Amino acid sequence: xxxxxxxxxxxxxxxxxxxxxxxxxxxxxxxxxxxxxxxxxxxxxxxxxxxxxxxxxxxxxxxxxxxxxxxxxxxxxxxxxxxxxxxxxxxxxxxxxxxxxxxxxxxxxxxxxxxxxxxxxxxxxxxxxxxxxxxxxxxxxxxxxxxxxxxxxxxxxxxxxxxxxxxxxxxxxxxxxxxxxxxxxxxxxxxxxxxxxxxxxxxxxxxxxxxxxxxxxxxxxxxxxxxxxxxxxxxxxxxxxxxxxxxxxxxxxxxxxxxxxxxxxxxxxxxxxxxxxxxxxxxxxxxxxxxxxxxxxxxxxxxxxxxxxxxxxxxxxxxxxxxxxxxxxxxxxxxxxxxxxxxxxxxxxxxxxxxxxxxxxxxxxxxxxxxxxxxxxxxxxxxxxxxxxxxxxxxxxxxxxxxxxxxxxxxxxxxxxxxxxxxxxxxxxxxxxxxxxxxxxxxxxxxxxxxxxxxxxxxxxxxxxxxxxxxxxxxxxxxxxxxxxxxxxxxxxxxxxxxxxxxxxxxxxxxxxxxxxxxxxxxxxxxxxxxxxxx
Amino acid sequence: xxxxxxxxxxxxxxxxxxxxxxxxxxxxxxxxxxxxxxxxxxxxxxxxxxxxxxxxxxxxxxxxxxxxxxxxxxxxxxxxxxxxxxxxxxxxxxxxxxxxxxxxxxxxxxxxxxxxxxxxxxxxxxxxxxxxxxxxxxxxxxxxxxxxxxxxxxxxxxxxxxxxxxxxxxxxxxxxxxxxxxxxxxxxxxxxxxxxxxxxxxxxxxxxxxxxxxxxxxxxxxxxxxxxxxxxxxxxxxxxxxxxxxxxxxxxxxxxxxxxxxxxxxxxxxxxxxxxxxxxxxxxxxxxxxxxxxxxxxxxxxxxxxxxxx
Numbered sequence: 121x122x123x124x125x126x127x128x129x130x131x132x133x134x135x136x137x138x139x140x141x142x143x144x145x146x147x148x149x150x151x152x153x154x155x156x157x158x159x160x161x162x163x164x165x166x167x168x169x170x171x172x173x174x175x176x177x178x179x180x181x182x183x184x185x186x187x188x189x190x191x192x193x194x195x196x197x198x199x200x201x202x203x204x205x206x207x208x209x210x211x212x213x214x215x216x217x218x219x220x221x222x223x224x225x226x227x228x229x230x231x232x233x234x235x236x237x238x239x240x241x242x243x244x245x246x247x248x249x250x251x252x253x254x255x256x257x258x259x260x261x262x263x264x265x266x267x268x269x270x271x272x273x274x275x276x277x278x279x280x281x282x283x284x285x286x287x288x289x290x291x292x293x294x295x296x297x298x299x300x301x302x303x304x305x306x307x308x309x310x311x312x313x314x315x316x317x318x319x320x321x322x323x324x325x326x327x328x329x330x331x332x333x334x335x336x337x338x339x340x341x342x343x344x345x346x347x348x349x350x351x352x353x354x355x356x357x358x359x360x361x362x363x364x365x366x367x368x369x370x371x372x373x374x375x376x377x378x379x380x381x382x383x384x385x386x387x388x389x390x391x392x393x394x395x396x397x398x399x400x401x402x403x404x405x406x407x408x409x410x411x412x413x414x415x416x417x418x419x420x421x422x423x424x425x426x427x428x429x430x431x432x433x434x435x436x437x438x439x440x441x442x443x444x445x446x447x448x449x450x451x452x453x454x455x456x457x458x459x460x461x462x463x464x465x466x467x468x469x470x471x472x473x474x475x476x477x478x479x480x481x482x483x484x485x486x487x488x489x490x491x492x493x494x495x496x497x498x499x500x501x502x503x504x505x506x507x508x509x510x511x512x513x514x515x516x517x518x519x520x521x522x523x524x525x526x527x528x529x530x531x532x533x534x535x536x537x538x539x540x541x542x543x544x545x546x547x548x549x550x551x552x553x554x555x556x557x558x559x560x561x562x563x564x565x566x567x568x569x570x571x572x573x574x575x576x577x578x579x580x581x582x583x584x585x586x587x588x589x590x591x592x593x594x595x596x597x598x599x600x601x602x603x604x605x606x607x608x609x610x611x612x613x614x615x616x617x618x619x620x621x622x623x624x625x626x627x628x629x630x631x632x633x634x635x636x637x638x639x640x641x642x643x644x645x646x647x648x649x650x651x652x653x654x655x
Numbered sequence: 656x657x658x659x660x661x662x663x664x665x666x667x668x669x670x671x672x673x674x675x676x677x678x679x680x681x682x683x684x685x686x687x688x689x690x691x692x693x694x695x696x697x698x699x700x701x702x703x704x705x706x707x708x709x710x711x712x713x714x715x716x717x718x719x720x721x722x723x724x725x726x727x728x729x730x731x732x733x734x735x736x737x738x739x740x741x742x743x744x745x746x747x748x749x750x751x752x753x754x755x756x757x758x759x760x761x762x763x764x765x766x767x768x769x770x771x772x773x774x775x776x777x778x779x780x781x782x783x784x785x786x787x788x789x790x791x792x793x794x795x796x797x798x799x800x801x802x803x804x805x806x807x808x809x810x811x812x813x814x815x816x817x818x819x820x821x822x823x824x825x826x827x828x829x830x831x832x833x834x835x836x837x838x839x840x841x842x843x844x845x846x847x848x849x850x851x852x853x854x855x856x857x858x859x860x861x862x863x864x865x866x867x868x869x870x871x872x873x874x875x876x877x878x879x880x881x882x883x884x885x886x887x888x889x890x891x892x893x894x895x896x897x898x899x900x901x902x903x904x905x906x907x908x909x910x911x912x913x914x915x916x917x918x919x920x921x922x923x924x925x926x927x928x929x930x931x932x933x934x935x936x937x938x939x940x941x942x943x944x945x946x947x948x949x950x951x952x953x954x955x956x957x958x959x960x961x962x963x964x965x
Contacts, residue, residue, distance in 0.1 A: 174918070182787065184757070327780070328768070331761070475757045479764075479782040486710065486778040486918075493916030500910035505903045512660065512899065545847055548911055548919050552854070552926070555907030556861075559900040563865070566896040595813065595864045600857035602805045607850055610798040615850045622854070 124642050132639055136526050139533035146532065169535050172543035172617050175491050177484030178322035179330055180613065183291075185315045186473040190287045191280055193472065195219045198261060198273060202226060205240045209233075214269075222275040229269045238263060241273065284315055287471040292317055297467035298333045316477070327481045329460075337429050337473055338464035340381030342412065345423040345435055346372045358425065360432040363452060371435055373425045378415045383408025387465035389458040392450055398458035399450040402465060409445030417441035426451070428461075480613070494547035501551045502528070509558055513565055513655045519640040520561035523632040527557045530628040531621060540624075543617030553625025559596070560633035563589040565655055572653045581653060582645070586638055593634065601626045661898045670890045670938055671883045671946065677939035681828060688835020695838045700845035701781060703795070705752035705788035707764055710779035711771065713744040723748060723771070730766045740917050745778075757784035795849040802853050806860060814867060815951035822863045825941035829859040829932045836928050842921045851922050855929030858904070862897060862937035869893050870942065874950055882950055886942045894938075901934045 145153050146168040157166045173180050199219045206213060206226070211233045217226045228234045245259040260279035264272045292309055299307045299321060308320040324330060346355045355372040362368050387402040404412055416424075416438045425435045426449050433451040453461065482490075505524065509517035531550055535542055568585030576584065604623035608616055701708045711718065720737050723746060727735035736749040748767070753759040760782050768777070783791070806826060810819040833855055837844050869889040877885065908930060911923035 476761050476782070477757045477784040478787045479761075479780065481777075481780045483776065483778045485712075485776070490916050490918055493914060493918075497911045497913075497915040500914055501907040504906040504910065508903060508906065544916070544919055545850065545922060548915065548923060551907050551911050551915070552904070555904030556858075556900075558903050559861075562896050562899040562903075566893075566899070570892065592865055592868045595868065596861040599806070599809065599860040599864060600854070602809065603802055603853045603857035606798055606802050606805065607853055610794045610801075611846065611850065615846055618847075618850050 124639060129639060129643075132636060136529070136636075139526065139530045142533040142536050143529050146536065165537055167536065167539075169532060170539055170541045171487075171491075172541045172546065172614060173320060173322060173480070173487075174482050174544045174614055175487050175494075175542065176322050177324075177482050177487035178320065179324045179327045180478075180480040181319045181321075181327075181331070181334065181476055182312065182478035183295075183317045183319065183334060183474045184477045185284065185288050185291055185317065185471075186475060187280075187284050187315050189472040190284050191222055191275065194275060194280065194283050195222060195224060198275070199224045201244055202241070202273070205244065206237060209236055209240060211237050222280065223272055225270060225272045227269050228271055231269075234265060234269065234271060237271065238265065241271075245273075281314075288315060288317060290471045291474065294468050294470050295319060295334060298463060299330070301463040301467070302330065302333070317474075323484060324481075325484070327479070331476065331479075333460065333463065334474060335476070336464055337470045338381065338467070339429050339469040340384070340465060341427045342378045342380070343376065343425050343427060344374045344378060344415070344419060345425050346374050347422070350374075358427060358430060358432050360435065369432075371423075371425055371432055373427065373432070378424065379404065379408045379412045381465060381469050383411070384465055387462040389455070389462045390448075392448070395450075397450060398453045398455045399448050400453070400458050400462045400465065401446065401448050402462075403446040406445075409443070412445075412447075413441060413443035417443070490544050494544060494551075498528075498547065498551055498554070501554050505554055505558055509561070513561075515644070516561075516565055516641070516655050519637050519644070520558055520565075520633070522640065523561065523636045524554065524557050526636060527625070527628050527632040528554065530632065531624050534624040534628065535620070538620070538624075540620045541617050542621070543614040545614045546617030546621040549618045549621030550625060553622060553629060556597075556600070557625065557629045557633055560589075560593045560629055561637055563593055563596075564634070564637065568653060569655055578650055578653055579645070582641060586634070590634065593630065597626045597630060661895070661902065666891050666894065667887070668891060668894075669887055671887050671943055673939060674943035674946075677935075678943070681936075681940055684835070685828065685831050688831050688838070691835050691838035695841075697834070697837050697844040698841045700843040700848075701749065701783045701788070702791050702845040703788055705760070705783050705785050707750040707760060707767075707783075708779070708781045709748045709750075709764075709767065709777060711746050711748055711775040712778050714774055714776055717743045718746045718775070720746065726767065726770060730763075730770065732763050732766070752785060752788070757786070760784050791846055795846060798849055798853060802856055806856060813864075814871070817945055817948040817951050818867050818871065820948060821941045821944040822860065822867060824944055825863050825936040826856060826859055828936050828940050829855060829929060832932050833925065833929050836925065840924075842925060847919070847922045848925060851925040851929070854926055855933065858926075858930055859933030859936065862901075862933045863941050865893055865896065866890060866937045866942055870945065871951075882946050885950075886945060890938050890942055897934055897938065901930060904930055 142165055145156075145166050148156070148168075150168075153166070153168060160166050196219065199217055202217055202224055205211075206217075211228060212230065214227045214229055217224065219225075228237055241263055242259075245261050245263070258278050259276060261273045261275045264274070266272075288311055292311060295317060296307075296309050299309065299319065302321070302324070304321050304324055306322060308318070310318050312318045319330075319334065321330060350372055354375055356375060357370055358373050359367045360369050360371065383405050385403050385405045387400055390399055390401045391397065392399045420438050420440055423435045423437045426433045433449060449461070502524070506521045509520050509524075511517070513520065528550065531553065534540075535546075564585050567589045568581050571584040571588075572578070572581035601623060604619045604626065607619035608623065611619060711723075713719075718739060720739060723737045724735065727733060727750075732750050732753065734751055736747075738747045738749075739745065740747065750763050750767070753763050755762075764780065764782055807823065810822050813819070814822065830852065833852055836842075837848065842848070866889065869892055870886060873880070873885045873889050880888075905927060908923050908927040912920055912927060915923055
């Protein structure tokens with residue numbers, strides 16, 4: 121054990137120094153750190169330990185995309201397609217076009233009509249046709265006809281899954297734009313499982329505003345208010361609300377949508393020039409502007425409704441053709457509301473309703489308290505363990521303590537390099553490994569003492585101590601390591617942080633407690649030529 | 656130079672005789688744990704039971720516990736749990752899972768915010784909907800089951816069957832008592848408690864492995880020595896190490912319990928309990944079992960032999 125080649129000594133020392141260097145940025149203030157980081161090449165890992173939301177404060181919100189809502193929209197779209205095709209082919213049906221669950225059904229009495237319709241519909245079902253490899257894309261729906269003329273179209277599982285997946289992608293984009301508008305730093309937005317989105321916003325104080333921004337679908341529609349004597353089947357009865365949430369009036373609104381939110385190119389909060397109340401100014405894209413111009417020209421004098429998520433915001437009368445491609449929404453807004461609505465309109469509508477399924481918010485005050493408490497616990501634990509090792513093993517205890525110090529530095533360096541998140545349970549994990557790190561040293565030292573009591577020479581006792589204890593150290597630590605791995609894969613957030621520190625701690629323990637202590641003792645032996653073991 | 660020692664050198668204490676005390680004691684504690692677990696059950700936190708946990712701090716003066724408690728009735732939220740901790744301005748406010756799915760949980764939070772938002776700062780808000788809590792129960796259970804399987808596999812490869820069974824019984828003993836600890840102390844049982852339990856399994860196995868390795872070494876060295884003596888010698892040999900390590904780990908955990916803040920207090924407390932039980936069971940439960948199971952024969956003993964380095 122005492123033939124340490126020079127390169128090995130150098131690399132062990134270099135590794136420790138490197139670990140210390142990697143940890144240094146975490147102790148600098150943010151400004152200094154970023155200042156230095158700018159002057160370094162980008163591959164230099166000059167950044168601080170990433171703190172979990174439980175330490176730096178912030179909001180963790182898990183949202184679920186309403187798959188039923190996505191399917192409903194999909195069935196609606198299919199029904200519109202069917203209606204269009206039947207109209208184009210001039211096919212006569214009995215009754216209406218029904219849609220429920222994931223099925224659209226229509227009754228076509230004439231067999232020839234049915235055939236014609238089905239040919240068109242089947243083309244529709246395979247929008248991708250046959251791809252380059254000659255494989256037909258999976259159909260989005262399956263059709264079934266019964267002899268009495270009933271045609272049923274049912275969405276396939278894969279089509280629904282695909283649509284939900286795309287809805288989640290779209291949702292992530294929309295949420296990103298909305299959260300960016302909050303002006304917070306580095307929000308983390310990511311997919312979780314099939315239909316969930318995780319939003320993490322560090323340092324956020326007002327979660328209410330975030331939740332409101334996330335909870336609004338923001339589907340904006342411009343629809344005409346129906347003329348008196350309308351047909352019940354062609355209109356939706358929609359309510360207008362006052363700020364307290366009471367219904368102020370109800371409008372019969374045509375089902376047909378003139379223009380919708382996706383035709384907006386911009387929306388900005390502003391003030392009405394005459395009344396001075398907060399409003400949202402918007403601009404249509406070319407298609408939206410043309411369409412809006414046409415409809416307003418044809419319906420001068422009639423009211424139209426501006427509808428957000430099924431609620432009428434206002435129903436102004438068309439005073440003249442609006443052809444400029446821009447407009448204004450007013451609706452007794454507060455400044456904040458006008459602001460948020462323009463953010464929502466700019467970011468676009470969510471493809472489906474979102475539900476908050478989990479929320480964990482930690483205020484910055486509690487986060488700081490947790491950091492302080494974690495630090496204190498780490499210091500107290502370190503001092504206790506250092507003193508205990510020193511009084512028990514003397515100079516060997518000092519070696520173990522030095523190794524322990526490097527161990528803690530290495531765990532932090534590992535966290536920095538992996539860009540892993542340090543959470544409060546993660547700090548607990550580190551404190552725990554402080555207790556466990558000396559375990560390896562204790563195993564070795566006790567073994568050395570034992571071997572020396574059996575009458576071995578100093579050198580052979582040291583040698584036997586290290587060698588015999590090593591197998592046990594690996595065994596003992598590997599059990600805890602397995603647990604850390606399992607926890608990593610099962611846990612999320614704080615628990616995962618615990619698993620990472622625990623696992624890292626076990627790996628560095630073996631490096632520091634075994635290799636480093638061995639080096640220190642070897643050097644000490646060369647230098648002092650002891651005649652007895654000082655433990 | 657002065658050396659601090661908790662266990663004297665060359666100690667020879669008849670640990671195996673103590674099994675006549677430790678076995679009935681452990682049997683009693685195990686039965687107590689099972690009874691506590693079945694009658695009292697665990698005090699599930701919001702991770703597993705769902706619901707809302709808020710940590711409030713009074714903006715000025717004391718937190719008014721009575722008023723906060725009456726909110727449950729006033730806002731029709733069902734039973735609420737209000738607990739003071741730390742200074743007299745801090746409370747935790749817990750609402751049970753509301754009927755009506757994920758949306759109802761958020762509505763409940765809104766109601767509380769509207770009423771107490773003026774006087775209290777929201778230091779922490781955790782809302783776990785019914786489906787997430789269900790999933791956490793699943794992954795928590797899966798975690799415990801997987802670790803048990805991992806442990807069993809590890810022991811299967813590492814040791815002869817007698818030693819492996821002894822280790823399994825000791826680990827199960829520790830698991831059982833820890834569950835009892837949770838049931839009796841009414842510590843909140845959350846996903847971090849699962850982390851604590853799994854860590855306890857790791858730590859307890861760590862202790863067991865150290866003792867078993869030594870027993871196996873002794874078995875190879877002294878083939879004629881009777882089993883109880885082998886075990887006693889082994890336990891005495893590793894005793895100072897066990898005491899050392901337990902002490903350092905306990906020091907670390909105790910500083911977490913005392914200074915680590917209320918958020919992880921129960922986490923650290925559970926691990927501390929597990930650590931003590933793990934050390935105890937490695938000596939008083941695991942080792943004596945070998946007296947009953949007998950020594951693995953020589954052929955078996957060679958199976959796990961490790962080659963020592965130069």
